[in-house]
Amino acid sequence: MPPASLKTRARLSEVRYEIRGELARRARELEGQGRQLIKLNIGNPGAFGFRAPEHLQRAIAGRIADTDPYTHQQGLPAAREAIAAQHRLRGTPHVNPERVFVGNGVSELIDLSLRALLNPGDEVLLPSPDYPLWSASTILNDGRPVYYxxxxxxxxxxxxxxxxxxxxxxxRAIVLINPNNPTGATYPRELLERVVAIAAKHHLLLMADEIYDSILYDGATFQPLAPLAGDVPCLSFGGLSKVHRACGWRVGWAVLSGDPLASGDFHHAMDLLGALRLCANVPGQFAIEAALHGEDTIAPLCAPGGRLYEARRAVIDSVAASEHLELVAPAGALYAFPAVTGAAAHGFDDHGFALELLESEDVLVVPGSSFNVPYRNHFRVTLLPQPDDLREVFARIERVLQRRAEAATASRVAVA
Incomplete structure (x- = not known):
C-alpha cells in the first residue's frame, strides 16, 4: 500500500510567485541542458555584476568580530538609530530607535507586520499591479487582498x-509601493496626501513599501509617506537590497511612525514576533549607518551616462522602435512593464508568450498577470543587464511578437 500523501496548507493554492515559479524552474532545466539564458525575472543586482559599495563592505569587515552573538530582536541599537536619524531628516514624526525594526530583508518584515495586524477575514488594500509577496503574505496570514x-x-x-x-x-490597511514594482511609477505628493486623508478618516494603517526610494530617473522625485501621514499610523519599509545592491545580505527595516498611543499594541505585537525569530542577520546591520549617512552611490547610476539610466533608455528606445509594444516609461525602481498591442495582442496570453520566449529565444521574463492584474498583455523585465544586452533581448522579443502578429493576421484572413 503506498504511503498517504502529506497534505499541505490549503491556502497555499491561492498563492502565486511566478518571479521564481514555473518559468524559472523551466529555465533551470534549459540551463542544465547547456542553454545560455538571459534571465530578466528577478531584480537581483549581484547577478548582473553590480557590487555592494566598498564602504559598506568595509563597515562589515571592520566589525566582523562583533557579529557572533544574537542582538536585540529589533536590531542593533546603532543601526536603528541610523535609520531613525534618516527618517528625522525626512520629517517623519514620532520616530525613534525603539520604533524601528530590522529584519532579514523587507520580505520578512512584510510577513511579520501583516501577522501582527490581521485577524482571519481582515482585508488589505493592495495596488494592482502589486509586488506579489504582498498578496501572498496577506493570504498566508489569513487576510483577504482587495485590489485598487x-x-x-x-x-x-x-x-x-x-x-x-x-x-x-x-x-485594516492601505499598501503603497513607491517607487512602484513592477511599473516604475512614482507617486506625487498630492496623491499621497489624499490617501493619508482616507487612512485617517477610516482609522487604517498605512504601509509604505519604499525599498526603491533613491532609484529615480529624469528628474523624478520621491516623496516619503511618513512625513505626510503625521499622527496617522504608518509603517515605512526600506533596506539595503536595491539602492545599495546588497540583496544577499538580507537587511531590511520597518519604521513605525504616527501617534504612539494609537499604535502601541501593534508595536508590541511586532516586537513579540521579532523576538520569536530571535533576531535578524547581524553582520549586514553594521553596514546600515554607512549606507544611510555615507557616500551616495546610486545617483550616478541613475543619471545620464550611468548604467541604470542607459539600460532604461535602451528599453524605452527598443519599445519605441517596436511595431508591437507600448510602454509607460518607468520614473523609478529597476523594472519596465511593457504592453503588447496591435495584431500581436490578438488572443495574447502573457504566460504562453513568456514560455515561447524562453523556449525559442532563451529569454526569461515575468508575465504581467503574475502581479495580480486582470489583463494579460503585459510583462516585466528588469533594467539590471547591460544596455546592449537589453537591446538584444528586445530584438528577440520582437521576433516572437512578429511571428504572433503574422499568425493572428493569417487567421483573420482565413476566417474572412
Missing part, C-alpha cells in the same frame, strides 16, 4: 476615490 487599480492609461497611478470606495468594515 493602477491603470496604464493613468500612468499606473491609483485613484484615491476608488481606494476609498473599496473600504469595508474589515479593511
Amino acid at each position: 487599480r493602477c491603470a496604464p492609461e493613468n500612468g499606473f497611478l491609483p485613484d484615491p476615490d476608488e481606494i476609498e470606495s473599496l473600504i469595508s468594515p474589515r479593511t
